[in-house]
Amino acid sequence: MLTKKIINDGNYAVDEMLDGIIAAHPRFLRRVDGNPRSIVALDGPRPGKVGLVIGGGSGHEPTFLGFVGKGLADAAAIGNVFASPPPEPILECTKAANGGAGVLFMYGNYAGDVMNFDMAAEMAGMEDIEVRTMLTMDDVASAPRDRQNTQRGVAGNFFIFKAAGAACDLMLPIDECERLARKANDHTFTMGVALNPCSLPQTRRYNFDLGPDEMEIGMGIHGESGIARGTMKSANEIVDDMLDRILAEMSPQRGDSVAVLIN
Amino acid sequence: MLTKKIINDGNYAVDEMLDGIIAAHPRFLRRVDGNPRSIVALDGPRPGKVGLVIGGGSGHEPTFLGFVGKGLADAAAIGNVFASPPPEPILECTKAANGGAGVLFMYGNYAGDVMNFDMAAEMAGMEDIEVRTMLTMDDVASAPRDRQNTQRGVAGNFFIFKAAGAACDLMLPIDECERLARKANDHTFTMGVALNPCSLPQTRRYNFDLGPDEMEIGMGIHGESGIARGTMKSANEIVDDMLDRILAEMSPQRGDSVAVLIN
Numbered sequence: 001m002l003t004k005k006i007i008n009d010g011n012y013a014v015d016e017m018l019d020g021i022i023a024a025h026p027r028f029l030r031r032v033d034g035n036p037r038s039i040v041a042l043d044g045p046r047p048g049k050v051g052l053v054i055g056g057g058s059g060h061e062p063t064f065l066g067f068v069g070k071g072l073a074d075a076a077a078i079g080n081v082f083a084s085p086p087p088e089p090i091l092e093c094t095k096a097a098n099g100g101a102g103v104l105f106m107y108g109n110y111a112g113d114v115m116n117f118d119m120a121a122e123m124a125g126m127e128d129i130e131v132r133t134m135l136t137m138d139d140v141a142s143a144p145r146d147r148q149n150t151q152r153g154v155a156g157n158f159f160i161f162k163a164a165g166a167a168c169d170l171m172l173p174i175d176e177c178e179r180l181a182r183k184a185n186d187h188t189f190t191m192g193v194a195l196n197p198c199s200l201p202q203t204r205r206y207n208f209d210l211g212p213d214e215m216e217i218g219m220g221i222h223g224e225s226g227i228a229r230g231t232m233k234s235a236n237e238i239v240d241d242m243l244d245r246i247l248a249e250m251s252p253q254r255g256d257s258v259a260v261l262i263n
Numbered sequence: 264m265l266t267k268k269i270i271n272d273g274n275y276a277v278d279e280m281l282d283g284i285i286a287a288h289p290r291f292l293r294r295v296d297g298n299p300r301s302i303v304a305l306d307g308p309r310p311g312k313v314g315l316v317i318g319g320g321s322g323h324e325p326t327f328l329g330f331v332g333k334g335l336a337d338a339a340a341i342g343n344v345f346a347s348p349p350p351e352p353i354l355e356c357t358k359a360a361n362g363g364a365g366v367l368f369m370y371g372n373y374a375g376d377v378m379n380f381d382m383a384a385e386m387a388g389m390e391d392i393e394v395r396t397m398l399t400m401d402d403v404a405s406a407p408r409d410r411q412n413t414q415r416g417v418a419g420n421f422f423i424f425k426a427a428g429a430a431c432d433l434m435l436p437i438d439e440c441e442r443l444a445r446k447a448n449d450h451t452f453t454m455g456v457a458l459n460p461c462s463l464p465q466t467r468r469y470n471f472d473l474g475p476d477e478m479e480i481g482m483g484i485h486g487e488s489g490i491a492r493g494t495m496k497s498a499n500e501i502v503d504d505m506l507d508r509i510l511a512e513m514s515p516q517r518g519d520s521v522a523v524l525i526n
Binding site: 001002004006007008009016193195196212213215232234235236238 | 264265267269270271272279456458459475476478495497498499501
């Protein structure tokens with residue numbers, strides 16, 4: 001069965017979405033001339049400030065373009081649905097965000113993104129822009145924290161980008177911006193639960209199956225397998241299960257402050 | 264087929280939602296002691312200010328409780344899903360919002376809400392609180408504008424509540440607050456389109472049927488019949504159809520300013 005979507009053509013849905021967002025927010029966002037997949041904060045980049053460039057596939061809105069603005073990311077490179085942007089829009093974002101103090105790349109830990117952002121970093125280096133890379137890795141369902149380099153970056157982006165964006169906005173040097181971004185990442189722990197599959201605009205077909213009374217704990221944001229599939233439970237039981245797993249990795253101490261995001 | 268929802272018990276979903284919202288926003292919202300369905304803005308009501316009380320059934324979040332705050336509504340009475348609140352929580356909201364300058368009731372034009380708010384207005388009158396009532400009526404699919412008193416109040420609440428809330432916050436007298444609220448209502452035109460039914464937490468069953476390739480233009484927010492059912496169209500065609508109908512009622516003149524909400 002094809003799912004229903006209010007779009008025109010699945011192949012142009014991302015570009016039309018960007019047209020709409022730019023039209024709605026002309027005081028805050030612009031596109032790089034000649035590269036409509038490079039979205040830049042109007043009040044973001046400035047001389048002497050570390051630039052913060054984020055990006056990734058579409059289909060996760062408000063991630064990534066919703067996190068572009070003063071005090072957040074200076075620019076975002078926008079890929080197709082569930083697909084990394086190629087190096088060119090990332091490079092354009094890098095140039096737009098460059099204030100001469102270096103540029104920080106931050107994005108979720110996915111192979112396609114790593115490949116394309118690394119290529120863009122190399123190209124930026126040839127233009128004498130120093131690039132540091134920090135992969136967000138917060139999904140404790142994808143791997144235990146002692147193998148964090150295999151964890152996926154998901155909803156925790158929200159906190160990690162904000163911490164890094166604030167550090168950059170305070171005009172801190174790149175070493176300090178990177179340190180604070182890594183600290184935020186090390187202290188962010190997330191987990192997802194899926195009740196229903198999604199469908200891509202191009203195919204309009206579900207990307208996995210879940211039975212009418214099933215749920216899956218720990219599923220990734222592109223339908224990556226989770227850690228437990230079972231029958232639907234109550235909200236309290238689901239939260240208990242997720243929090244047990246998050247707290248086991250987090251090991252909070254009495255008196256610690258925590259910020260909670262429920263997406 | 265029962266739909267999946269992350270809740271505990273459908274009968275307590277509304278109260279648990281309110282528990283969560285109050286816990287999340289202790290600096291902005293409170294409940295009336297002894298009436299957990301009466302939500303009050305902490306910085307809203309004050310002496311000499313016209314009080315603005317809104318409310319209606321749950322299931323339309325952020326309407327209504329998301330519109331409670333300084334410069335918006337002073338209080339909202341919260342009903343069960345798709346059901347009007349009874350008079351008591353409305354009366355409690357009225358007392359909490361009363362600053363001695365009168366209280367404005369604003370809510371969508373539904374029979375159950377009219378009955379319960381009218382009863383609360385009568386009870387408030389017995390406590391010497393002057394109440395004015397303004398029904399929001401913006402859905403041009405439910406009736407033509409020349410029979411506006413049969414139009415439903417839907418997404419246009421957003422603009423109408425905001426205009427009225429700003430008038431009250433400016434400490435304008437109740438006549439002027441009411442006039443500006445009516446003016447906003449008269450200038451607000453909305454229309455909905457439905458692709459899929461919803462299900463209530465108690466029943467978890469769909470409240471109407473739409474075929475796998477069908478859509479319905481003009482459907483109300485509780486599944487009330489729309490004005491045209493047909494096969495799915497493209498986004499451009501859907502918007503053209505909706506805008507033709509909205510503009511026919513609105514009759515804008517060249518040079519008019521408009522604000523657009525896409526929900």
